[in-house]
Amino acid sequence: MxxxxxxxxxxxxxxxxxxxxxxxxxxxxxxxxxxxxxxxxxxxxxxxxxxxxxxxxxxxxxxxxxxxxxxxxxxxxxxxxxxxxxxxxxxxxxxxxxEQSMPIGQADPELVDQGRALYRGGNMASGVPACAGCHSPNGSGIEAAGYPRLSGQNAEYVAKQLTEYRDGERDAGQNASIMMDVAAKLTDQEIKAVASYVSGLN
Structure with missing residues (x-):
């Protein structure tokens, strides 16, 4: 029984x-x-x-x-x-x-080295963690945690979101506080570089 x-x-x-x-x-x-x-x-x-x-x-x-x-x-x-x-x-x-396929973009060759360094290793001096820790090394995200795919996303859109997190203009959702804390430590140049990098990441 x-x-x-x-x-x-x-x-x-x-x-x-x-x-x-x-x-x-x-x-x-x-x-x-x-x-x-x-x-x-x-x-x-x-x-x-x-x-x-x-x-x-x-x-x-x-x-x-x-x-x-x-x-x-x-x-x-x-x-x-x-x-x-x-x-x-x-x-x-x-x-x-x-279920739809994400087309991969083309990163700016002049920003690839800086973008890759930030994505994979963060910035120890300013306390920025590696993006790969939550969004995976290949940018595919972590579905179970609700961390989105970044690989192939439009660079301009990514830069806009990071800037909004940094400025406190995007503050809703379960992971918003994490992203606001990360983005608060990013410079404009770092945002531009990492956004470009993920657009071409595959």
Missing amino acids: KKLIAGVVLGVGLTAMAHGAGDPEAGEANAQVCAGCHGAGGAEPIAANYPKLSGLGEKYLHQQLRLIKSQDRMIASMTGLLDNSSDQDLQDLAAYFN
Whole structure:
């Protein structure tokens, strides 16, 4: 009897976990409006200061969509776009975009050495930790922790986010305090270099 009860509990738990995950097919049906700014599959934004959404990580994407919907993370161009979306709709969108391929950009050759040094080793003198510690050596992120992929992301967008973290303009989300602390120690030149580096990282 105990084995039966344990089996039922486990089965219900697994079903709940599966139900909580996003459905990429449902997400695709709702992603058409996103293509206007982020491109087909979220891979080719219309402007360099817009993010690529493809392959960022389902957990991270879902968290950010929730923050944008609640306006805890304010993005003027997205105001109202998610108002009628349920949490499952947001999870489905996150699952869809996460399954898409992230195209890799081209880093500025003059910034590669500095960007690589910061990404892989940080800056011991100023207390900047290595980006690779949370975003992985190849920039693929850590899905379970909700740390996003950086490899291939638009350099201008990355630089903008790091600057906003540094200036306290982006302060929402479970990892915001970590990023604000890191960015507070970065110079403009370091932000430019590491943003360029990750855009071409593969």
